[in-house]
Amino acid sequence: MAGATEVTNAALEGAAAEAKGVIVLGTVQGDVHDIGKAIVIAYLKANGYEVTDLGRDVSAETFIAKAKETGADIIGMSALLTTTMEEQRKVVKMVKEGGLPYKTVVGGAPCTQRWARPDRRRRLRRRRQRRRQEDRRAARHVGSRAAPESATTTARGGRRGAPPLAP
Numbered sequence: 485m486a487g488a489t490e491v492t493n494a495a496l497e498g499a500a501a502e503a504k505g506v507i508v509l510g511t512v513q514g515d516v517h518d519i520g521k522a523i524v525i526a527y528l529k530a531n532g533y534e535v536t537d538l539g540r541d542v543s544a545e546t547f548i549a550k551a552k553e554t555g556a557d558i559i560g561m562s563a564l565l566t567t568t569m570e571e572q573r574k575v576v577k578m579v580k581e582g583g584l585p586y587k588t589v590v591g592g593a594p595c596t597q598r599w600a601r602p603d604r605r606r607r608l609r610r611r612r613q614r615r616r617q618e619d620r621r622a623a624r625h626v627g628s629r630a631a632p633e634s635a636t637t638t639a640r641g642g643r644r645g646a647p648p649l650a651p
């Protein structure tokens with residue numbers, strides 16, 4: 485793998501246009517999988533990022549310390565085990581609670597978009613709740629005026645519980 489990475493990196497060298505940011509990237513504590521990380525690093529470098537490879541089995545504290553040391557913009561974490569994914573959350577929590585200026589990015593086979601963006605999930609849930617409330621309010625309003633007893637009209641114009649139309 486090390487040999488292959490060397491060849492890839494050499495081929496990609498010089499492809500970068502301009503520096504886009506500084507990243508520290510490693511495999512989280514308890515995890516030694518690093519093949520995917522090496523690929524990600526090669527592509528980040530080729531696309532103009534300055535990357536410090538922290539290696540594997542990296543503790544949350546080390547991620548933070550190295551980010552400070554290198555003046556990083558982004559902390560990247562790779563995890564291949566469902567048992568080590570929690571380490572990614574730990575680092576994100578340390579960044580948030582410490583009011584640190586780093587963006588965080590997670591990856592590795594078990595990571596889904598839901599795992600990577602819990603804030604987005606919460607926003608979507610709140611939006612759905614608001615819509616349901618609006619629907620209920622509108623249904624009550626319409627129901628009290630004209631709609632037949634068994635039919636209600638939703639805020640977005642749909643009809644719930646309406647009897648089938650007569651031919």
Ligand code: B12
Nearest residue numbers: 514515516517518519520560561562565566590591592593
């Ligand atoms: C190779 C391998 C190993 C090698 C690792 C060698 C190395 N230097 O990496 C060795 C033999 C050491 C190993 C050990 C173990 N392994 Co293993 N291993 C694999 C295997 C076969 C391939 C992983 C791999 O390299 N994939 C290829 C790369 C390119 O893909 P990738 O890592 O997903 O990376 C891509 C993306 O995820 C993403 N990405 C990755 N990191 C990041 C980071 C960022 C920031 C971003 C944006 C993107 C990103 O980009 C990459 C390129 O597309 C997988 C099975 C599989 N088919 O996936 C099991 C697997 C991951 N291993 C597994 C297990 C259980 C283990 C062991 C616990 C086994 C044991 N009982 O000892 C140990 C764990 C040791 C430890 N503490 O970490 C399980 C995990 C199960 C789970 N759900 O948790 C798997 C899924 C096998 C299985 N089906 O059971 N393993």
